Amino acid sequence: MTIAYLGLGANLGDARQTLKDAVVCLAQQHTITVLAKSSVYRTAPIDASGDDYFNCVVKLETSLPARALLRLCHHIELQFGRERPYRNAPRTLDLDILLYGASSIDEADLVVPHPRMTQRAFVLVPLVELEPDLILPQRGRADSFIADVADQRIEKVAACQCMVGTPSGGTDTSTAPSNKTDCR
Ligand code: A4P
Ligand code: MG
Numbered sequence: 001m002t003i004a005y006l007g008l009g010a011n012l013g014d015a016r017q018t019l020k021d022a023v024v025c026l027a028q029q030h031t032i033t034v035l036a037k038s039s040v041y042r043t044a045p046i047d048a049s050g051d052d053y054f055n056c057v058v059k060l061e062t063s064l065p066a067r068a069l070l071r072l073c074h075h076i077e078l079q080f081g082r083e084r085p086y087r088n089a090p091r092t093l094d095l096d097i098l099l100y101g102a103s104s105i106d107e108a109d110l111v112v113p114h115p116r117m118t119q120r121a122f123v124l125v126p127l128v129e130l131e132p133d134l135i136l137p138q139r140g141r142a143d144s145f146i147a148d149v150a151d152q153r154i155e156k157v158a159a160c161q162c163m164v165g166t167p168s169g170g171t172d173t174s175t176a177p178s179n180k181t182d183c184r
Contacts, residue, residue: 001061003035004069005098005130007114007123011053012090016040016157018080019054022093025076026058031068033061038126044153046120050090054157057098057126066100070110073097098123102137113137118145121152 006026010018019040027034036059043053062069073095080093098114105112113136117123124146127134134142 001063002066002101002103004060004062004066004100005127006058006060006073007055007094007096007098007117007127008058009053009055009094009096009122010092011045011051012092013081015051015054015092018093019056022076022080022095023056023058025079026060029072031062031064031072035059035061036130038129039159040157041122041126041154042157043122043155046122046152048088048090053122055122055126055154057123057130059130066097066103066105066112067110069100070097098127099136104137113139118142119149121146121149121154124149125154 008019008022010016023034023037026032038057040054040056043055045051045053064072077091077093077095082092082094083089084091096114097110097112098117100112103112114123117127118136118139124142128143128146132143136142139145
């Protein structure tokens with residue numbers, strides 16, 4: 001089993017909902033256990049055009065080798081209508097392998113750690129939210145790169161606090177069921 005981190009991004013269609021659905025899709029794979037998911041962030045497009053993105057990071061455990069995990073990511077992207085008309089085009093869903101255990105991979109179609117992850121607030125901020133003390137293979141602490149990307153706009157999307165099963169939508173969290181939902 002290997003711990004891996006995926007970066008999820010979308011800025012076409014109902015991008016925020018797509019991220020949620022994609023996490024469910026990942027969790028349904030028998031080869032994957034989703035261990036944690038960051039908040040969803042609204043982010044300015046970097047080196048790209050189009051609408052704002054929604055981004056998040058997922059930590060998972062998988063029995064898949066890295067290349068098979070990449071194939072699965074591409075398969076899920078396709079299920080969500082991903083097209084690639086040109087580089088960095090707006091997309092319904094992008095799944096990037098940020099980290100795969102402590103592996104360093106440098107092949108034609110798979111580079112891990114993801115080569116641009118330390119230049120992107122939309123990766124670093126959710127990643128450090130999940131793992132404040134994360135060490136990147138051969139690069140040091142993930143949080144040490146955040147100051148360099150401080151000019152990239154990123155804001156956490158507030159999760160809805162309404163409570164499932166409370167008819168009044170009440171805020172008495174001492175008696176309300178614990179299954180909160182982020183209900184858009
Ligand atoms: N590939 C190589 N290594 C990996 C990896 N670790 N994970 C190859 C996933 N794929 C990897 O990917 C292009 C090629 O990279 C594939 O053939 C794959 O085999 P792609 O999914 O077609 O496109 P991509 O992910 O957009 O490419 P890339 O080069 O990873 O783009 P970047 O640098 O990640 O930029 N702004 C905001 N705010 N939010 C975003 O999510 N994303 C990008 C994409 C630009 N600006 C953005 C965002
Ligand atoms: Mg990608």
